[in-house]
Amino acid sequence: MIQFHEASHTYTLDGVDLPSVTHICRFLAYDYKSDEPWLAEAAARRGTAVHEACALIDYGEEPEESAQIAGYLNAYRRFLKDYRPDWELIEHPMGTLELGYAGTLDRYGTLYDGRTCILDIKTGQLYSAALRAQLTAYQALLPPRYHCTHLYALKLSADGTYQLREVPADRALLDACLFLNNATERKKRT
Template sequence: MKTWQLGNHLLEFIEETHTYVCDGLIVPSVSTILKTKFNDYVGVSKEVLNRAAELGINLHLAIELFEKEGKTSDLKEFKNYLFLKKHYKIENLENEIPIIYEKDGKVIYAGTLDQLCKVDGRLCINDFKRVSAPNKEKIALQVNLYKIGYEQTYHKSIEILSFMHLRGEKRKFYKLPVNEEMAIKLVKEYLEEK
């Protein structure tokens, strides 16, 4: 279990169940809120999903170990990350950052963003995707939810949202639109459904 003190809130993350607990109460993750609108994995076997999750976790870990400790990896996707980072002059600032979003004194959701970096000298939230066909609308909503939570949690403005598609030989860097209104609308739909 990971634990962070975020302002007045104690956030815990139980990795085995992908559960966030804030101040003793379970709160939905950004991923849970996205499932309100998107269900990309219908019909995919649990075995395939577990293998894909393992490969994604390995990639995230390889990037984090490189950025924190300078350790390199033989993963093709990791090498593609280094290529995109150099090509787009991305300056890593921090990885695996916890966020929460609260409204009216109640924590609404929590999450962990992949990378805080600078692109063109501007603060950016960047996500890593290893899926075969990334859903850009879903990813845009995801990073917008991270943006809202990050800005509230850390009191710093995010100017750019992006993601890297890293899968086998595929390597692409995408900038995404800032659209907080759509992200908040999705949160409201989630809350109304519950």
């Protein structure tokens, strides 16, 4: 069974440490090695709070809403009303030794018109390359019994609006990230 270690943002499967999808795709992140890391930390805390609250909404509960995340939650509720998703997996950790990485899928399910999808919730900017690699990585981890026809990024904004963007799969970009990650990790060990 996959285990997530929040402090190191790593996963363990059968006693083997696996890097996260986020870690593998870090080379494509806009703020990778930023000179203002506190901004990335604040955005990460906000994103975590929004993700947790959206999961509660999906489970039929009412989350505690601070002023900092209320607009994002209003945007999520609008998305739910517009697309009426039937989620099968919510904040679902998964990983394989074969692929050598793990991650937590935000959502997998079916939209009102029958599209099956992986959906990743974002509260910041949508960076195309990073999204392609990240969502392709989740699609590769998805167990075979789940059929996925679409990959989406859902950007929630503080003003209560949202943007749903379809993201094309990009296995070559994911493979490049995996190559860079593995090379970097090998270099650290020598």
